[in-house]
Amino acid sequence: MGRLGRKIMGHILSLVATVLVGGFLSATLVRLAPGFDSDERELDPHLNSQSVQALRDARQHDRNITRFYFSYMRRAVHGDFGNSISLGQPVRTLLRDRAPLTIRLLLFGLGLAWLLTAALALSAAWLRLSIYDAMATTLSGTFLCLPAAVLALFSVLWNLPGALAIALIVFPHTYRYSRNLLLKAYSQPHIITARAKGLGEARILFWHVVPIVIPQLLAVAGISVSMAIGAAIPVEALCGLAGIGQLAWQAALGRDLPLLVNITVLVTLVTLLANSSADVIGCVIRGQEA
Amino acid sequence: MSFRQKIACVVLALVMGASLGANWLAPDGYARQYREVTDAAPSRTHWLGTDELGRDRFARVLYGTRISLLLAPAAALLSTLAAAVIGGLAGYLGGAWARLAMAVTDLFLSLPWLFLLITARALMPLNVSPLTSVAVTFLLLGTLGWTAAARVLCASAAALRKSDFVRQARAAGTSGTRLFWVHVAPNLKPVLYAQFWLSIPVFILSEANLGILGLGIAEPMPSWGSLLKELEGLVSVGEQPWKFVSLILLIVVVTSFQLLLSGQEEIAA
Numbered sequence: 001m002g003r004l005g006r007k008i009m010g011h012i013l014s015l016v017a018t019v020l021v022g023g024f025l026s027a028t029l030v031r032l033a034p035g036f037d038s039d040e041r042e043l044d045p046h047l048n049s050q051s052v053q054a055l056r057d058a059r060q061h062d063r064n065i066t067r068f069y070f071s072y073m074r075r076a077v078h079g080d081f082g083n084s085i086s087l088g089q090p091v092r093t094l095l096r097d098r099a100p101l102t103i104r105l106l107l108f109g110l111g112l113a114w115l116l117t118a119a120l121a122l123s124a125a126w127l128r129l130s131i132y133d134a135m136a137t138t139l140s141g142t143f144l145c146l147p148a149a150v151l152a153l154f155s156v157l158w159n160l161p162g163a164l165a166i167a168l169i170v171f172p173h174t175y176r177y178s179r180n181l182l183l184k185a186y187s188q189p190h191i192i193t194a195r196a197k198g199l200g201e202a203r204i205l206f207w208h209v210v211p212i213v214i215p216q217l218l219a220v221a222g223i224s225v226s227m228a229i230g231a232a233i234p235v236e237a238l239c240g241l242a243g244i245g246q247l248a249w250q251a252a253l254g255r256d257l258p259l260l261v262n263i264t265v266l267v268t269l270v271t272l273l274a275n276s277s278a279d280v281i282g283c284v285i286r287g288q289e290a
Numbered sequence: 291m292s293f294r295q296k297i298a299c300v301v302l303a304l305v306m307g308a309s310l311g312a313n314w315l316a317p318d319g320y321a322r323q324y325r326e327v328t329d330a331a332p333s334r335t336h337w338l339g340t341d342e343l344g345r346d347r348f349a350r351v352l353y354g355t356r357i358s359l360l361l362a363p364a365a366a367l368l369s370t371l372a373a374a375v376i377g378g379l380a381g382y383l384g385g386a387w388a389r390l391a392m393a394v395t396d397l398f399l400s401l402p403w404l405f406l407l408i409t410a411r412a413l414m415p416l417n418v419s420p421l422t423s424v425a426v427t428f429l430l431l432g433t434l435g436w437t438a439a440a441r442v443l444c445a446s447a448a449a450l451r452k453s454d455f456v457r458q459a460r461a462a463g464t465s466g467t468r469l470f471w472v473h474v475a476p477n478l479k480p481v482l483y484a485q486f487w488l489s490i491p492v493f494i495l496s497e498a499n500l501g502i503l504g505l506g507i508a509e510p511m512p513s514w515g516s517l518l519k520e521l522e523g524l525v526s527v528g529e530q531p532w533k534f535v536s537l538i539l540l541i542v543v544v545t546s547f548q549l550l551l552s553g554q555e556e557i558a559a
C-alpha cells in the first residue's frame with residue numbers, strides 16, 4: 001500500500017473510531033439524561049396497571065448502557081437518532097429541516113471569507129508595500145479581537161446577511177495563515193533567483209509562489225470549515241436563522257442532551273471529513289509535484 | 291520590548307488597576323438598583339448611565355472587567371497545566387503514548403470550539419448561583435482549551451527527547467523521572483509561558499461568546515459576556531453609544547494582548 005493509500009486508510013479509521021466513540025458517548029449521555037426513565041403515558045388515567053407495567057417492561061431493555069448503545073447505533077445507522085426532549089420531534093426531522101439553511105450559510109460564508117482572503121493576501125504579496133500589508137493586517141486583527149457573537153449582533157443591527165458575519169469571523173484566521181505562507185514562500189532561494197533574473201511579479205506569484213503554498217492552503221481550508229461551523233451558532237442564534245447552529249443553541253439552553261449530543265457528533269464527522277479531504281487532496285498535489 | 295508593546299503593557303496595567311480598584315471607584319457595587327432611573331443616559335451620578343434594571347453601568351463594567359480579566363488567566367493556567375501534563379509527557383515518552391495522546395488531541399481539535407463549549411456547558415446545570423457559574427465557566431474553558439497547547443508541547447518535548455544533551459544524560463545513567471524534571475521540563479518553560487499568554491485572549495473572547503448566548507456567568511454578576519448581551523436590544527449604533535463601552539474595552543484589552551504576544555507566537559510555534 002502506497003503512502004497515499006495509508007493516509008486514506010488512516011483517515012477512514014479515524015472517522016470510524018469517531019463514530020464508535022462518539023456514538024458511545026451519545027448513547028451514554030442520552031441514557032443518563034434526566035427524564036429518560038420516565039414516560040408521560042404512565043400518568044394517563046385511562047391506562048390500567050397492566051398497561052403501565054407493559055410500558056415499564058418495554059423500557060427495561062434500554063436500562064443496560066451497553067445494550068442501549070448497540071440498539072442506539074443500530075437505529076442511528078438507519079437514520080433514527082431518537083427524539084428531542086425540548087421540541088418533542090424526531091432529531092432526524094429537525095436536522096433534515098434545518099440543514100439546507102446551514103449548508104447555504106456555510107457555503108456562502110466560506111466562499112466570501114476565502115474571496116476576501118485571496119484578494120487581500122495575494123494583493124499584499126504582489127504589491128509588497130509595507131503600508132498596504134500593515135493596513136490589511138490591522139483590518140484582520142480588528143476582526144480577530146471581536147467575539148463572533150458581537151459580529152452576529154452587528155449583522156442584525158445593520159441588517160446584513162448572516163453569511164457576511166460568518167465570512168468576517170473566518171476571514172481574519174484564513175488571511176493570517178495565507179499571508180504568512182505566501183511571505184514564507186517569497187523568501188525561498190529559487191523565488192529570489194527568479195526575481196533577480198527579471199521575471200515579472202505576476203509570473204513569480206502565480207507560477208512559483210502559489211503552487212508551493214496550495215497544499216498548506218488546503219489544510220487551512222479544512223480548518224476553516226470547522227471555524228465556520230462554530231461561527232454558525234452565534235450567527236444563527238442571534239440573527240434568528242432557523243439552522244442547525246440555532247438548534248444546537250436551543251438544545252443547550254433547554255439541556256436537550258439527545259439533540260445536542262447527536263448534533264455535536266454529526267458536526268464532528270463533517271469537520272473530520274473536511275480536514276481529511278483537504279489532507280488527502282494536498283497529499284495528491286504534493287505527489288504530483290514530486 | 292517594542293514601543294507598541296510598551297503601550298499595550300501600560301493599557302493592560304491601567305485596565306487591570308481600575309478593575310481591581312472597583313470597590314473604591316464604585317463602592318455601591320454592581321447589583322444595587324436605582325429604580326427611579328432605569329435605562330438612563332450618562333450623568334454626574336452614573337457616568338455610563340444605568341441598565342434596564344437601574345444598575346450603574348460604570349460599576350458593572352468595572353466589576354465585569356475584573357471577573358473576565360481574572361477568569362481568563364485562571365482558565366489559561368489550568369489549560370496550560372493540563373497541556374503540560376498531557377502533551378509534555380506524551381512527547382517525552384513517545385511511541386504509543388504519544389500517538390494515543392495526539393489522536394485524542396486531534397479529535398478535540400477537529401470539534402468546533404463553540405460546539406464543544408456549549409455541549410459541555412449544557413451537561414452542567416444552568417440554574418446555578420452566580421459564583422458557581424463563574425467556577426463552571428472557568429473550569430469549562432480550562433479543561434477544554436488545552437488541546438492546541440498540548441500539540442505544541444508534545445512536539446517540543448519530543449524534540450528535547452531526541453536532543454544531544456538528553457541522550458548524553460540518559461547514557462550517563464540519569465533516571466527517567468530525573469531526566470524529565472531536571473532536563474526536559476525546565477526547557478519547556480518558554481513554550482509553556484507562550485501558550486499561557488496566548489490562551490488568555492482566546493478565553494476572554496470565548497467567555498464573551500458564551501455570555502452573549504446566555505450560557506456564561508449568571509446574573510446579577512457582570513462579565514464582559516453578560517454586559518455585551520445589552521447590545522442585543524439596540525436599534526442603531528448612534529442610539530445609545532455609551533452601551534458600547536464594554537465592547538470597546540474588550541477590543542482594547544484583546545488588542546493589547548495581541549500586540550504583547552506578537553513575539554510569543556514564534557516561541558509557541
